[in-house]
Structures are given as structure tokens and as C-alpha cells.
Amino acid sequence: MFSTQRNDARAEEHGSPGAKSAATKIAHVENLSSPSNAMESPVSSYPELKSPQATVSSLGSSGTRILTEAECSQQFGYAFSRTKKWLILTVAFWVQISMNFNASVYNNATSGMQAEFGVKEVYPKLGSALFLIMYAFGCELWAPWSEELGRHCVMQASMGLVNVWQLPVALAPNMASVIAGRVLGGLSTAGGSVTLGMVADMWDAESQQYAVAFVVFSSVAGSIMGPIVGGYLETYFDWRWCIWAQLILGLAVQLAHWFTPETRSTVIVNKIAKQRRKANPEDNVWGPSEGKSLRDRFSWTQIRDVWMRGFIMLFTDPIVACLSALSGFADALIFMCIHSFGIVYGHIWGFNTWQTGLTFVSILVSYFFSWMLFIPSFERNKRLRAAKPDDERTQFESRLWPLLWQGPLLCLGLIGFAFTLRSDIHWIASLIFAVLVGMSNYAIYMATIDYMICAYGPYSASATGGNGWARDILAGILVFAAKPFFTDIGNDEVKSFMWAGVILFLLSLPLVGFVFVIYVKGPALRKRSTFAQGLESPRLAKAAAPVGYSVTA
Numbered sequence: 001m002f003s004t005q006r007n008d009a010r011a012e013e014h015g016s017p018g019a020k021s022a023a024t025k026i027a028h029v030e031n032l033s034s035p036s037n038a039m040e041s042p043v044s045s046y047p048e049l050k051s052p053q054a055t056v057s058s059l060g061s062s063g064t065r066i067l068t069e070a071e072c073s074q075q076f077g078y079a080f081s082r083t084k085k086w087l088i089l090t091v092a093f094w095v096q097i098s099m100n101f102n103a104s105v106y107n108n109a110t111s112g113m114q115a116e117f118g119v120k121e122v123y124p125k126l127g128s129a130l131f132l133i134m135y136a137f138g139c140e141l142w143a144p145w146s147e148e149l150g151r152h153c154v155m156q157a158s159m160g161l162v163n164v165w166q167l168p169v170a171l172a173p174n175m176a177s178v179i180a181g182r183v184l185g186g187l188s189t190a191g192g193s194v195t196l197g198m199v200a201d202m203w204d205a206e207s208q209q210y211a212v213a214f215v216v217f218s219s220v221a222g223s224i225m226g227p228i229v230g231g232y233l234e235t236y237f238d239w240r241w242c243i244w245a246q247l248i249l250g251l252a253v254q255l256a257h258w259f260t261p262e263t264r265s266t267v268i269v270n271k272i273a274k275q276r277r278k279a280n281p282e283d284n285v286w287g288p289s290e291g292k293s294l295r296d297r298f299s300w301t302q303i304r305d306v307w308m309r310g311f312i313m314l315f316t317d318p319i320v321a322c323l324s325a326l327s328g329f330a331d332a333l334i335f336m337c338i339h340s341f342g343i344v345y346g347h348i349w350g351f352n353t354w355q356t357g358l359t360f361v362s363i364l365v366s367y368f369f370s371w372m373l374f375i376p377s378f379e380r381n382k383r384l385r386a387a388k389p390d391d392e393r394t395q396f397e398s399r400l401w402p403l404l405w406q407g408p409l410l411c412l413g414l415i416g417f418a419f420t421l422r423s424d425i426h427w428i429a430s431l432i433f434a435v436l437v438g439m440s441n442y443a444i445y446m447a448t449i450d451y452m453i454c455a456y457g458p459y460s461a462s463a464t465g466g467n468g469w470a471r472d473i474l475a476g477i478l479v480f481a482a483k484p485f486f487t488d489i490g491n492d493e494v495k496s497f498m499w500a501g502v503i504l505f506l507l508s509l510p511l512v513g514f515v516f517v518i519y520v521k522g523p524a525l526r527k528r529s530t531f532a533q534g535l536e537s538p539r540l541a542k543a544a545a546p547v548g549y550s551v552t553a
Contacts, residue, residue, distance in 0.1 A: 231357020418501020
């Protein structure tokens with residue numbers, strides 16, 4: 001999930017032809033937000049655009065001067081050097097790896113829990129499912145706080161709590177302790193809502209594709225690292241080492257993150273104001289949120305509206321609903337693989353636990369292939385957008401172009417996988433088709449996120465938040481379905497595996513078909529969207545957001 005931010009200073013830094021001064025842009029926003037223009041502008045309903053940091057200068061009630069973002073723009077994240085940006089992003093990469101590693105490596109501890117605690121298989125799996133479901137809600141709950149308090153402290157708090165909640169699981173005397181620790185751990189995980197918000201702090205929407213692709217890779221790769229590492233841990237160590245491995249990685253990542261700077265612009269402004277007062281006590285300048293209580297700084301009504309907006313868009317906006325359903329389905333497939341590959345490769349080809357874990361290397365490689373294939377499309381789309389600035393399809397739907405050919409790989413991979421799960425066919429054949437599924441999963445996540453950021457402007461965080469929520473919720477729910485789905489459908493084992501793949505193939509067809517519908521009908525669908533209408537013009541979308549504007553869901 002993304003936290004989007006638009007800054008006029010960014011446009012000026014890159015020499016954008018449409019760049020305006022901060023004062024001019026703010027005046028334009030105020031004009032758009034006036035009652036007389038309420039029916040004509042998509043900005044009129046944005047309560048966030050009325051924040052005090054949008055003003056160029058402001059005086060406090062006691063004569064203090066409020067420092068604005070326009071005065072500090074050269075010290076913001078987007079003004080960092082390229083080296084500094086990518087060092088910060090590399091830490092964010094490992095933060096995301098750690099979060100998703102926690103979600104998947106746990107599966108390798110379930111058989112040990114079942115044996116030690118003498119419980120049915122469903123109870124250890126409940127810990128996996130509830131973690132993913134709580135993870136979905138945790139991402140939504142943490143995001144608004146990072147916008148006001150800053151990325152760094154919120155991420156540190158999240159990682160600290162996640163690491164603390166590993167202890168009740170690693171030291172669990174019973175299954176109830178394990179489940180409680182997993183629920184609290186999932187709810188404490190900030191996820192991409194903050195990690196990708198750091199990307200938005202340092203790059204604008206036109207130049208952030210390389211950074212987004214990098215972080216998206218870490219998100220999907222973290223889930224696959226779990227069974228690869230977990231296979232060896234389950235084979236050679238006690239099940240508790242699967243949990244200790246999560247804690248060790250989590251502590252290492254948290255320590256590395258401690259040394260990264262803050263990237264959130266409003267927090268940087270507060271810090272600069274404090275430094276100015278310390279250097280010159282007569283300079284009575286304050287940051288926009290300094291000296292305010294939490295009650296004054298947070299509007300619970302606004303936070304509630306921001307939290308709810310992602311769900312409203314998910315269930316009412318056709319583009320968000322369709323793309324999120326496809327993204328959720330693709331991610332749920334990966335977690336079904338995590339829970340079913342042991343059955344498939346163990347029963348058909350006699351793989352042991354660590355050998356089954358290594359089969360996921362194929363999906364990890366497929367993610368890398370798909371990531372590399374996106375890079376040429378970034379430059380292609382950039383040239384097209386520059387050549388056709390007024391063409392809607394070029395500005396928006398062209399971002400889905402890589403998905404037009406990588407999306408169908410999901411269908412091809414599923415049907416091929418289904419018919420190669422036979423002992424008389426070499427196992428490598430099924431993994432080749434698994435590579436196609438993995439490529440499609442990465443492409444779906446990357447392309448849908450990129451498209452939503454551009455198409456929904458100030459509401460993009462809510463749109464992508466719905467996307468992320470769908471991925472985690474569906475993955476959590478389908479944890480229980482994986483084993484019976486692959487073993488209980490047909491009359492015998494081979495037919496069960498085959499029919500499970502065929503059913504998944506049939507489900508994927510309409511979902512992948514939505515991509516082509518949106519590519520063709522996207523402009524018309526956006527005009528019918530309550531949230532996207534009026535943002536069709538890229539120039540209006542850029543002009544609609546003042547300096548330092550941000551929104552999250």
C-alpha cells in the first residue's frame with residue numbers, strides 16, 4: 001500500500017514544464033476548492049487539502065511563525081542524493097523481506113507444534129491464517145500514524161512490537177500462546193503501508209517506478225524465502241527455530257533501520273524549526289504540528305474516513321474491485337502453494353521437506369525475471385507520456401501494458417501445472433509452469449499498484465490499500481483450503497491434483513480478462529468513478545495537490 005505525496009518543489013527540481021510556484025499552486029487549489037467550483041473539481045471534496053502545512057506562511061495565535069514545507073523543500077527526501085535514497089530503500093527492502101518472511105516461514109513449524117502440543121492440524125494452521133488476516137488490518141491501521149508522527153518512529157514501533165510478539169510463540173507452552181502471539185504479531189505489522197510510503201517521500205509518481213518495482217520484489221520475495229529457509233529449519237532443527245529465525249532477522253533489520261533518516265516531510269519541517277530556535281532563540285519559528293497535543297493533531301473523524309475509504313473503494317469502484325480481486329487471487333495462489341507443495345511433490349515424486357522448500361527457488365527466480373522485464377517498459381511509457389501529454393490512455397492505461405502479456409501467463413501456468421503433476425512426467429516440467437505463475441504474480445502486483453497511483457491521484461493510497469488488504473485477506477482465508485482442495489476433489493490422488501489446477505485455471509480466466517477490459521474501457525470507467533472522475537487530466541491531477549500534500553489509507 002502506498003502513501004502518496006505531491007510536491008511542487010519536486011517538479012521544479014526536475015524542470016517539469018508544468019511546474020508552478022508554491023504560492024501559485026496553492027492559490028489554484030483554493031480556487032478549485034471554493035463552493036462555486038465544487039461541482040467541477042475533484043479537489044473540492046478533499047478534506048486533507050485544507051491542512052495548515054499547505055500554506056506558504058502562517059502566523060500562530062501568539063505571533064509565532066509557522067515554518068512551511070515550501071521553505072524547507074531542499075531538505076526533504078526527494079532532495080536526497082541518489083546514493084542516499086537507494087541506501088534507505090535497501091533497508092526498506094529488508095524490512096519488507098522480514099515482514100513477509102514472518103508470514104510464510106511459520107508454516108514449517110506447524111508439524112512440530114502439532115506433535116508437541118498434541119493438537120489437530122487445524123490449530124497450527126489457524127496461527128498462519130490469523131497472522132495474514134491481522135496483517136491486512138494492521139497495514140490499514142498503522143498508515144495514518146506514519147503520516148503525522150513520521151515513518152521512522154512508526155516503523156520502529158511496528159518492528160519492535162512484532163519482535164516482542166515472537167517471544168510468546170517461540171517460548172509457547174501451549175497452542176493458545178502461539179495463536180495469541182501470531183494474532184498480535186500480525187496486527188502489529190505495518191507492512192507496505194509505511195515501507196512504500198518512504199518511496200513516495202523520495203520520488204514523485206513519474207519517477208518512482210524503479211523504486212516501487214524494487215520494493216514490490218522484496219514484498220513477494222519475502223514470502224518465498226520462508227519455505228526455502230524453513231525447509232532446512234524444519235528438517236534439522238526444532239520447530240521453535242523457525243520462530244527464532246524470524247526474531248533474529250527482525251532484530252537485525254530493526255537495528256539497520258534505526259540508522260536511516262526520517263523521510264516524512266512534515267516531521268522534517270518540525271525538526272528544522274527546532275534546530276532554528278536552538279541556533280537562534282529569537283527566531284520564534286515553529287513546525288506545523290509542534291506544541292500540539294495528540295487530540296489537536298489527530299482528527300478521529302478524518303482518520304476514520306481515511307481508514308474506511310479504502311474499503312469503500314474496494315467494494316464500490318469497479319477498477320479497484322477488479323484489479324484487487326485479481327491481485328488477491330494471485331497472492332493467495334502463492335500461499336496455497338506454500339501449504340500444498342509438500343503434499344504435491346512429496347506424494348508424487350517423494351520429495352523430502354528441504355527438497356520441497358527448494359522448489360520455491362523457481363518462483364523466486366520468476367519474480368526476478370518479471371522485475372527485469374518491467375524495466376524496459378518504464379522507459380517506453382515515459383517516452384510515450386512525454387510525447388502524448390493529453391492522451392488519457394497513454395498517461396494511465398499504458399502502465400498496464402506489461403500486464404497484457406504477463407497476466408495471461410497466470411492462466412497458462414495454472415493449466416500447465418495441473419497436467420504435469422504426474423509421476424510419469426519429470427518434476428521440472430511442473431516447476432516451469434510454476435515460473436509462469438510467479439512471473440504473473442509479480443506483474444499483477446506491480447502493474448496494478450502503478451496504475452492505481454496514477455489513476456486515483458490523492459486517493460491512490462486508499463485504492464492501493466484495498467489492493468493490499470485483498471491480497472492478505474484472501475491468502476489468510478485460503479490457508480485452510482489448500483490441503484483439502486488438492487487432495488479431496490478427484491477419485492484418486494492424480495485426478496485430485498489435476499482438477500484442483502483446472503479449477504484454479506477457470507477462476508483465473510475472468511480475473512485476467514478484467515485487465516483487458518480496463519485497458520480498453522479504462523477512460524470510461526474512470527469517468528464513472530466517484531474517486532477518479534475529474535482526475536483524467538494529468539495536468540489537473542498534478543495541479544490539484546499543494547506543496548507537501550499527502551494522504552494515506
